[in-house]
Amino acid sequence: GENVEQHPSTLSVQEGDSAVIKCTYSDSASNYFPWYKQELGKRPQLIIDIRSNVGEKKDQRIAVTLNKTAKHFSLHITETQPEDSAVYFCAGTDSWGKFQFGAGTQVVVTP
Amino acid sequence: DSGVTQTPKHLITATGQRVTLRCSPRSGDLSVYWYQQSLDQGLQFLIQYYNGEERAKGNILERFSAQQFPDLHSELNLSSLELGDSALYFCASSPRVQGFAGYTFGSGTRLTVV
Numbered sequence: 001g002e003n004v005e006q007h008p009s010t011l012s013v014q015e016g017d018s019a020v021i022k023c024t025y026s027d028s029a030s031n032y033f034p035w036y037k038q039e040l041g042k043r044p045q046l047i048i049d050i051r052s053n054v055g056e057k058k059d060q061r062i063a064v065t066l067n068k069t070a071k072h073f074s075l076h077i078t079e080t081q082p083e084d085s086a087v088y089f090c091a092g093t094d095s096w097g098k099f100q101f102g103a104g105t106q107v108v109v110t111p
Numbered sequence: 112d113s114g115v116t117q118t119p120k121h122l123i124t125a126t127g128q129r130v131t132l133r134c135s136p137r138s139g140d141l142s143v144y145w146y147q148q149s150l151d152q153g154l155q156f157l158i159q160y161y162n163g164e165e166r167a168k169g170n171i172l173e174r175f176s177a178q179q180f181p182d183l184h185s186e187l188n189l190s191s192l193e194l195g196d197s198a199l200y201f202c203a204s205s206p207r208v209q210g211f212a213g214y215t216f217g218s219g220t221r222l223t224v225v
Contacts (some may be wrong), residue, residue, distance in 0.1 A: 034213045043113065043201060043216040044154065089154060098144070098167050099214060103153045 002027040002094035006102025013109055019077040021105045023090035026071070030092040033073050034099070035064060038087045047088075048075070080109045114138065117202050117217035125225055129190040132220045134202030136183055142166070142205045143185040144214060145177055149198040160185055161207075192224045 003026040013019045025033075031052040036044035050057045050064045050073065057064050061080075066073040077084055087106050091099040114137035124130055136143050145157040156169035160179035171177075174192075179185040189196060199221050203214035 032212075036216075043218050045113075045216070046213040049213055098156070098159055100156070101154045 002030055002092050002100040004090060004092045004100045004102045006090050006105060008105060009103065010106045011108070013080050013107070015080055015082060015109055015111050017080055019075075019080055019084070019107055019109075021075045021088055021090065021107075022072060023074070023092075023102050024070075024072040025092035025100075027092065027094060028068075028071065030094070032093050033064070033066060034091050035062075035075050036089045036091070036101075038089065038104075040086075044089060077107075080107075082109050082111060085109045113215050113217060115140075115202060115204050115215050115217035117200075117220050119220060120218065121221050121223075123223045123225060124192060126192055126194060128192050128224075129188065130192065130222065132187040132189070132200055132202075132222075134185045134187070134204075134217060136185070136202075136204030137215050140204035140206050140215070141183065142207060143179055143183070144203045144205075145171075145185070145187050146201040146203065147198050148201060148219075149195075152198075154201070157187070189222070194224050197222055197224045 006023045034049035037047045038044040061078050063076045087104045089104050090102040116135040118133045141162045143160045146154045157171040158177050159167040163179050174190050177187045199219045201219045203216045205212045
C-alpha cells in the first residue's frame with residue numbers, strides 16, 4: 001500500500017521567511033496529493049492540492065510542487081505570518097483512493 | 112462549519128465502558144472515513160465506508176467497530192475502553208471512493224478515558 005513520509009517533523013521560521021515541507025510517496029499509481037493544515041485542537045482543513053498531471057500549483061502565499069519521477073512533493077509557504085503556525089499534513093492516495101497521511105510537520109512562526 | 116457533523120464534541124468515560132461516536136457526512140458525500148489522533152500524533156486511519164458498505168480497514172482494534180446507515184450517517188463504537196484509547200476521533204467525508212476529491216473533516220470528538 002501507499003506509504004507517505006514527511007519531513008521535517010518540526011520547522012521553526014522567522015516571520016516573513018519561507019517554509020518548505022517535503023513528502024515522499026511509494027505508490028507510483030498515487031495521483032492526487034492534498035495538504036491539510038491543523039490548528040491546535042481543531043479539525044484538519046484542506047489548504048491546497050495537486051493532481052499528478054500538474055507539476056506546480058499556487059494559491060497566494062502557498063504553493064505545491066510535484067516531482068512524479070522522484071515521487072516527492074513539497075509545500076512552500078512564502079512570507080510566513082504568525083497565523084501560519086500549525087501542523088501541516090501531506091497525503092497521497094492509495095489504489096482505493098483512500099488517503100495515506102504523512103506524520104505531520106509542526107510549523108512555528110516566530111515574530 | 113465544514114458540513115460534517117460529529118457528536119458528541121467531548122466524552123469522558125471510565126475504563127471498560129463502551130461509547131458510540133456519531134458522524135453525519137456532508138450532504139451528497141457517500142464516503143465516510145474515521146481517523147484517530149492521539150496527543151501529538153498523526154492521523155491514524157481506522158475505517159472507511161462507502162454508500163453503506165465497508166471499503167477499507169486500517170489499524171482498527173477488534174474492540175472497535177463501525178457502520179454506515181442507509182441515511183449515510185456513520186457510527187464508531189468503542190468498547191472495553193482503555194486509557195490509551197483517549198484521543199481525538201475525526202470523521203471525514205468525500206463525494207466518492209476515488210478521484211480528485213479532498214476529504215472534509217468534522218470537528219472531532221475528544222474522548223477521555225479515566
